[in-house]
Amino acid sequence: MSDCPVIMRCTFFDDQMSDMPGMAKLIQVQYCQNDFANCARFIISSELGMGSVPGNIFPGHLDKARRILADNAE
Numbered sequence: 001m002s003d004c005p006v007i008m009r010c011t012f013f014d015d016q017m018s019d020m021p022g023m024a025k026l027i028q029v030q031y032c033q034n035d036f037a038n039c040a041r042f043i044i045s046s047e048l049g050m051g052s053v054p055g056n057i058f059p060g061h062l063d064k065a066r067r068i069l070a071d072n073a074e
Helices: 021-032 040-048 062-073
Strands: none
Touching (some): 040 062
């Protein structure tokens, strides 16, 4: 698979994972390099732009991503 198209603009690893390099690498492999279509941050940025991605949302927070999109659709 290819890398996430927003990987260079995503601040998640700088903001949330800077003190956990091992965990950060696992998340990068799972989401940034393989399954970015199921990354909450990618989903939000694809619909609303990277500026709309909350700094505290993790890649696996799909429910939060859906709520953010639903709230913005109203």
